[in-house]
Structures are given as structure tokens and as C-alpha cells.
Amino acid sequence: MSIKNNRLTTAEYEENFTDIHPPFETPDAALVEANRCLFCYDPPCMKSCPTSINVPKFIKQIATENLKGSAHTIFSSNIMGAGCSKVCPVEKLCEGACVYNLMHETPIHIAKLQRYSTEKAMDNNWQLFERKPSTGKRVAIIGAGPAGLSCAHTLSREGIDVTIYEKESKGGGLMTYGIAAYKVTPEFCEDEVNYITSIGGIDIKYNQELGKNVTVEELKRNYDAVYLAFGVGLARQLDIAGEHLEGVEDAIKFIYELRNNDYSKIAVGDKVAVIGMGMTAIDAATQAKRLGASDVTLVYRRTQDEMPCTEHELNIAKLDGCKIIWLAAPKEIKGDNGKVSQLVCDVMKLGDPDESGRRSPVVSGETFTLEVDMVIKAAGQMPFETLVKNNSFENNKGKVAVTDKALTNQEGVFAGGDCVNGGREVVDAVQAGKDGAAAIVKYLFGQDYILDCELKPTFNN
Incomplete structure (x- = not known):
């Protein structure tokens, strides 16, 4: 017995790490699947999605060949909808809740349909959101993973300038570094990060680690708010x-x-x-x-x-x-x-x-x-307990403790994702980012400011 590399041929590696959930081969195949949907009035699939994607709506838009509208519906709720379509445990979320399960029939392939329209949007670089004019407010985010990217995109849509500090050389967090390669490739993750930041107003500074290259106190002085999304990983x-x-x-x-x-x-x-x-x-x-x-x-x-x-x-x-x-x-x-x-x-x-x-x-x-x-x-995995305590954050067994979904014990500092919940699904982190953005907007603009998470699209849907 021995530990060694280069055990297989190039062809064998390629076969073993090919896409485990291949996309629809033709547009007609997607249309046939979309038309299986019953378009439930009170859809259990939507309720089971942590980001509340309007599943019947985006599938109906695919069925009527409105792919831009479908992608917009998905991205309005989950800006990482493309990646989530590959890695989400849909069997216990949307597809697991599909009413077809009660009929002992195959549930709608929701993830595959979601992938169909979102990948079209990414491949064609469809700009589905128009950023509001700059408010002059600046927010720093620690971590370019799902929670940080989701928070950044939501804030940018509201005209807030965002700087993300990421300790790795690439963005995407868990998506890029912690998921099986046959589910999602690093190349796709890079494309997704680029698509998310293409809205503008988001600057990612790589190889910048909290506690080494940047401090919370420094960020609090230089920005109007700070969002912690550094995850877990020990x-x-x-x-x-x-x-x-x-x-x-x-x-x-x-x-x-x-x-x-x-x-x-x-x-x-x-x-x-x-x-x-x-x-x-x-x-x-x-x-x-x-x-x-x-x-x-x-x-x-x-x-x-x-x-x-x-x-x-x-x-x-x-x-x-x-x-x-x-x-x-x-x-x-x-x-x-x-x-x-x-x-x-x-x-x-x-x-x-x-x-x-x-x-x-x-x-x-x-x-x-x-x-x-x-x-x-x-x-x-264990939380970064030392990092949390060294920065004087209240903690819950080493995780950052928050109230009202995102508020830490420090003025102007918010947190979400795995550093708060200890490690859940990517889609949970995306929702945490949205919650964090909502809390930050409320903090910056007052009690009566309403976060517009469903911006008017830049096309007719």
C-alpha cells in the first residue's frame, strides 16, 4: 500500500470528474420538462427554498421561452442561482417538496431548469439589473463567499459602493474551494463571481486576511458599515x-x-x-x-x-x-x-x-x-473562535452572535453566513447575505428606508 499521485490516465481523470448533473441537451428538452410543472398557486417548492425563488414563475417563463425573464426571477431572489442549481441538496429542498412526490411521480427537475436559464444569462452576459445612482455610502465585506457576494450585489443594486476583502486568491468561498469538482468546476465559480461583480460598484481585494492584512477597527474607521462573512474552515x-x-x-x-x-x-x-x-x-x-x-x-x-x-x-x-x-x-x-x-x-x-x-x-x-x-x-468544521474573540465580538460557541438576523454587538458591524450559523448550505449563505444587506441599508438610511430587492429589470419580462 502507498500514497501516490498520477494513478490514472488523463482520459480517466476527465471521465471521473465530468459534470455529475449534466444540463439539458436541447432547448426542446427544457421546454418539455418546464411544461410538466403544475404551477401551483401556493407552491411548496418556493416555500422550501431558503431564498424564496418563485419557482413556478421562472419555470413558466421558460415554458413561454422568456429566458431573460426566467433568469431575472431567479437572480432577484438568489444571485448565485446558477451555482446553487449545481450544488443545492434539492432532494430535501425544492424538488423534495414538489407535489409530484405525493403522486409517486418524478418531481420537476427544478435545479436543472434553474441551471438552464441562469447559465444562458451568464454565457451571454445578460445584465438583468440596473444599479441605482451612487449614494456615496461605502461598505466593507470580509469574505467573497456566497454570503459576502450576495450581500455585495444587493447593496450595489441600491447604489452603495462595496469593497470585499478576501483571504484567498479567488472569490467564491466554499463554492470555489470546498465542493467536489464533479459538481462545480473552479472555472465556473470564477465566471459566476465575475458575473455577480459585473453590475459595478463591487471591488474585491484578494489575499487580504482579517487579522493579518486588515483589522475590524480599521474598516470601521474607513467605511460606513462592515459585514462579516468569513465562514468556517478549521x-x-x-x-x-x-x-x-x-x-x-x-x-x-x-x-x-x-x-x-x-x-x-x-x-x-x-x-x-x-x-x-x-x-x-x-x-x-x-x-x-x-x-x-x-x-x-x-x-x-x-x-x-x-x-x-x-x-x-x-x-x-x-x-x-x-x-x-x-x-x-x-x-x-x-x-x-x-x-x-x-x-x-x-x-x-x-x-x-x-x-x-x-x-x-x-x-x-x-x-x-x-x-x-x-x-x-x-x-x-469549527468556527474561527480566536478571530471572533480577538475582535471583541459576542460569540455563540465560537460563532459570531447576532440579533435580528445580522446585528453584532458592535455599532455598524453586521455578520452572516457560516461564521454565524456554523456551516449550512450555500443557499442559506446567500439568504444570509440578503438579510445582512437589508440590515445595513436600514442602518445607513433609517427606519423608513425600504430595501428594493426586486429592482425593475432592464428588459421587458
Whole structure:
């Protein structure tokens, strides 16, 4: 067993990392699917979307071949509607709520239709919003991820000038650096960032990290308001013996490296164990398999009923040949000559429910051992607690504490997204950005100022 790169041919890498959710092949295919929609009066699909996209409306616009109108409807609610159409767990959101499920029929392919019109808009650079005249107000945003970009676009539409400070060399946050490459490519993420900023009034300063290159106090002096959207990203440690052996990787780092390099350059083991069962764990496991690992096993301390990932995501891992061991928790990692050779696991049983409502895993006293040469830790992410405390923000278990969705304990400073909620879906971060923008506009212009989130389009829809 060994950890090495360049396991596959160029053609095999290309096949393994091709689009897992391909678009409609022809306009007619999109029209046929759009015309399946029942255009419900009180649509459950719209209610299940965190950004409240008017799903029946945008599908009706596709059915009537009004693609600009359809894209405008989507982007009015979710400026990252194109990216979300690729990465959203729609099976538990809009498509999961589709009334066709009650009829035991295939739900409308909402995400695929959403992708159809939004990608047309991006490909053709349709400018669907007209920015209001400049108000002279300036807002600084920390983080060019979904929450930061959503907040920036909403503010820019209102005539507010925005500067985003981003610690990485590219924008997009989790979309660019933390999601499986077969779901969304870095190239698409870059195109989406460019499309969002093309409205004008948004300047992104890259390689600028909070606490190193810029401070909250400095931003408070130089801007009329500040919005924190720096996310989460610290991998939760296992706190077991052998965790620092060669061959033990954080899932976040593993996916980050994969997103930033040619697939052939990413080293992977023959036999890989992935600890966890969230979306990041699934992404790490499936990508390890697609990089050429012969054996990938997901180890989870609870049962399938308690897993944080969706059944759809689990099925992707199963179809890729990944194995799953339920009711198992890592106890020790053993090695030879400083390199991983075995993963010792406790056999678990379920006890009483914990704070999350899920039954707590309890050690049974039995153990088993897996022969492995690589262990990928995906047991969750921790907030940037030190960063939050060093800047004197009230915190909730290390996350930025807010009231009224976006208000921090500091005058003129707002926050949203993963740095507040600890890590949810991309679409939740987009909505948090909208909420933050609404709070900032209210702060800058007064109680009676109404945020116009549905600007008049620059075309006839």
C-alpha cells in the first residue's frame, strides 16, 4: 500500500470528474420538462427554498421561452442561482417538496431548469439589473463567499459602493474551494463571481486576511458599515493517538488541494478511510475513489437514520464503490515508520438523544481494525473562535452572535453566513447575505428606508 499521485490516465481523470448533473441537451428538452410543472398557486417548492425563488414563475417563463425573464426571477431572489442549481441538496429542498412526490411521480427537475436559464444569462452576459445612482455610502465585506457576494450585489443594486476583502486568491468561498469538482468546476465559480461583480460598484481585494492584512477597527474607521462573512474552515480534530502520522489528512485541505491543482498531482492512498458522514465526508470519499483509490471506507459513529448528508449524496458514494461502516468511531491510528498502516475503531451503540435531537453514540467495548494507508478526517468544521474573540465580538460557541438576523454587538458591524450559523448550505449563505444587506441599508438610511430587492429589470419580462 502507498500514497501516490498520477494513478490514472488523463482520459480517466476527465471521465471521473465530468459534470455529475449534466444540463439539458436541447432547448426542446427544457421546454418539455418546464411544461410538466403544475404551477401551483401556493407552491411548496418556493416555500422550501431558503431564498424564496418563485419557482413556478421562472419555470413558466421558460415554458413561454422568456429566458431573460426566467433568469431575472431567479437572480432577484438568489444571485448565485446558477451555482446553487449545481450544488443545492434539492432532494430535501425544492424538488423534495414538489407535489409530484405525493403522486409517486418524478418531481420537476427544478435545479436543472434553474441551471438552464441562469447559465444562458451568464454565457451571454445578460445584465438583468440596473444599479441605482451612487449614494456615496461605502461598505466593507470580509469574505467573497456566497454570503459576502450576495450581500455585495444587493447593496450595489441600491447604489452603495462595496469593497470585499478576501483571504484567498479567488472569490467564491466554499463554492470555489470546498465542493467536489464533479459538481462545480473552479472555472465556473470564477465566471459566476465575475458575473455577480459585473453590475459595478463591487471591488474585491484578494489575499487580504482579517487579522493579518486588515483589522475590524480599521474598516470601521474607513467605511460606513462592515459585514462579516468569513465562514468556517478549521477542521475538527479527532484527538486520538496517531492523528499526526503521515497519511492523515483533513478533508478540507484534501478538497482544497484538489480544487487548486491538476487531478494527476493529488496523491491518494490505495486503501482510504474517511471519518464522518456529512457532505464534506462524502465529497472527500467519492473524490478519493475517483482519483484512483482501490478501497474507500466511510466510518460513521451513528446509523444511517442520524447521518447529516442526504440519501442522494450517500448513493453517489455507494455508486462510486465506497463502503460504509455504521456505528464505528476512530479510537487510534497506528503506523509503520511514521506512516499510517491501521485504523482502530470502537464499535458504538446508540444512547439517549443529545442537543441535536439525535441519539448519542456510546462506546460498546468492542473494537475492530482496518488496514489503511490514508485517513481523511471529515468530522466537521469549527468556527474561527480566536478571530471572533480577538475582535471583541459576542460569540455563540465560537460563532459570531447576532440579533435580528445580522446585528453584532458592535455599532455598524453586521455578520452572516457560516461564521454565524456554523456551516449550512450555500443557499442559506446567500439568504444570509440578503438579510445582512437589508440590515445595513436600514442602518445607513433609517427606519423608513425600504430595501428594493426586486429592482425593475432592464428588459421587458
